[in-house]
Amino acid sequence: MFKKFQPSTDISGQTAVKSSIQRSIRAAILSQWKVDSDTFESIWPKKENITLVKCRDHISIYALHGEPLFFQHFDGPFYPTLRLLHKYPFLLPVVRVDRGAIRFLLAGAHMMCPGFTSKGGWLPPPEDALSAEAPVAIQAEGKEHAIAIGITKLSTEDIKNVNKGVGVEVITHLGDDLWALQKV
Amino acid sequence: MATSTEQEAAAGPQPKPPIQVLYCEVCTFPPEFCEFGSSLTKCKEWLKEEHPDLYDRYYSEEALQSKMGTMSLEQQTKLEQDAAKKEAKAEAKAxxxxxxxxxxxxxxxxxxxxxxxxxxxxxxLEAFDIDLKKAAKLFAQTFATGSSVTKNLQGQDEIVVQGDVSDEVFDMIRDEKGVLKGVPEANVELVEEKKKK
Structure with missing residues (x-):
């Protein structure tokens, strides 16, 4: 999504968000992310007003004091930015890819199933299985921090069973243009 | 990296404190990912200088050994070759x-x-990483005239200042006033365009 993203041409405007809408965003995020309200309060204090940065292709980035916090595509789920996820790694459920996949991931490729099912990869056990279309943090074998944020295209059980083709679509990864956008 | 204890104490038990992540100043990645960036040698130098303990952790012999992980030797050599190639490419680009x-x-x-x-x-001016909008603002302020960023006939951005201020602008660029930094004097030329009759 942010493979080619030029702030000068792709951002169409910045606006303040109405407080009623801010409230609904806050509620939506609290229900979507694995975060308690106190921790979220330190990410986004109640008193602070957030700015909506509208971008091409219906991407909305929400920024606090010019620092992008999370973004959304159409009315889809909210994704934290990678920098926010590094600070609070528990926000999203985690999947892990093996070392061989890192190179492709950093070039912006979607993650194929075998990367998760091989020895270096990791998927949640059957009792915590994720359904399809769930935002996930993608970590890499032997690394501490998340490397990308993606959305599952198959449920994690299906990834194990099918073991072929795209398992997780990458939304934003380390070194893409959203990563480069530190201030808006 | 790890959260410091005093931070945890200050924030209390309830809200979980953020993890302070160290980012490489060369490639902006967390240092563990420098090896996949396009400036590994420079990143290594930086890390060795600034955080020798981390350098040992990521680039010592054992670390390199264990990093092999599930990859075969073949894959590893290919990865190294690719990295070297990428680095050379990035350098050439720069x-x-x-x-x-x-x-x-x-x-x-x-x-x-x-x-x-x-x-x-x-x-x-944009070739020298000068923000045109800011520069236009600066001209407007110093000359107290209108000044704006517009597209010229070729579709390129330029700054148009009202009034004949060419010599003053030349002086400002030479003296590196405000945002007008990093333009060598020899690269500035003054031109005059007469109105066609």
């Missing part, structure tokens, strides 16, 4: 950019609008 920067010209053009009314168009 070089080319630098050369282009040195070769690019800043044009200060005096354009006649009426018999004794002129505007000054400044073109090519």
């Amino acid at each position: 070089d080319a950019k630098m050369k282009k920067k040195l070769a690019s010209q800043v044009q200060i053009k005096r354009i006649q609008r009426q018999k004794n009314k002129y505007v000054t168009a400044i073109h090519g």
Whole structure:
């Protein structure tokens, strides 16, 4: 999504968000992310007003004091930015890819199933299985921090069973243009 | 990296404190990912200088051994080759950019609008990483005239300042006033454009 993203041409405007809408965003995020309200309060204090940065292709980035916090595509789920996820790694459920996949991931490729099912990869056990279309943090074998944020295209059980083709679509990864956008 | 204890104490048990993540100043990645970036050698130097403990953790012999992990030797060598190639490519790119920067010209053009009314168009500042909007604002303030960023006939951005201020603009660029930094004097030229009869 942010493979080619030029702030000068792709951002169409910045606006303040109405407080009623801010409230609904806050509620939506609290229900979507694995975060308690106190921790979220330190990410986004109640008193602070957030700015909506509208971008091409219906991407909305929400920024606090010019620092992008999370973004959304159409009315889809909210994704934290990678920098926010590094600070609070528990926000999203985690999947892990093996070392061989890192190179492709950093070039912006979607993650194929075998990367998760091989020895270096990791998927949640059957009792915590994720359904399809769930935002996930993608970590890499032997690394501490998340490397990308993606959305599952198959449920994690299906990834194990099918073991072929795209398992997780990458939304934003380390070194893409959203990563480069530190201030808006 | 790890959260410091005092932070946890200050924040209390309830809200979980953020993890302070160290980012490489060369490639902006967390240092563990430098090896996949395009400036590994520079990143290594930086880390060795700033955080020798981390350098040992990521680049010591054992670390390299364990990193092999599930990959075969073949994959590993391929990865290394790719990394070297990528690095060389990035360097060449940076070089080319630098050369282009040195070769690019800043044009200060005096354009006649009426018999004794002129505007000054400044073109090519963006090649020196100058924010055109900010520069236009600076001109507007110093000369107390209108100044804006517009597209010229070729579709390139330029700054148009009302009034004949070409010499003053030249002086400002030479003296590196405000945001007008990093333009060598030799790369600035003054041009005059007469109104066609």
